[in-house]
Amino acid sequence: DQQVKQNSPSLSVQEGRISILNCDYTNSMFDYFLWYKKYPAEGPTFLISISSIKDKNEDGRFTVFLNKSAKHLSLHIVPSQPGDSAVYFCAAKNAGNMLTFGGGTRLMVKP
């Protein structure tokens, strides 16, 4: 049973446009949500997080939105740059430092 799902395995956008990556979860006990960026054969790099008591968090070009009633979160990247091309994982926390990851979305930003 996948508690965190990223239903789009890949996404392609044009440089300068907005990238929207989506994530759904089922466990209402998750209290924090995080987004990580990952390149092949490397560890994930933290991007941005949001508490379950908030609905938006912004950091530069990255904004995360949380809709608790829908159990849905999204990561917006504006404007998208070719260097943003990577696999993006959403993750959720509910106990200590145990993260439950989604399956990832491969983002390709075309110049």
Added chain:
Amino acid sequence: KAGVTQTPRYLIKTRGQQVTLSCSPISGHRSVSWYQQTPGQGLQFLFEYFSETQRNKGNFPGRFSGRQFSNSRSEMNVSTLELGDSALYLCASSLLAGQGGEKLFFGSGTQLSVL
């Protein structure tokens, strides 16, 4: 400040052998977690240690074990290796015990291939 260091970077073993992977967290970090990444199962939590105590354990068989030393360095061990254990094993460190939205910092991983 040095990041999370994992050794070795690559490892090739044969079925039935055992393997030990090492992780040195960021200086001052006391929590170390281990994750397995495979193409089929994605990133899955193995276990977490804080102050030398295992705090959480994922859904993996007993062949997977770990420990943490007093200097916060951690090792994980896989015994009786199976082909399906081939994966990227990632270690993550965190300053505290996980209260709040504290971020985890990941190492580059150990790529294990079981032949």
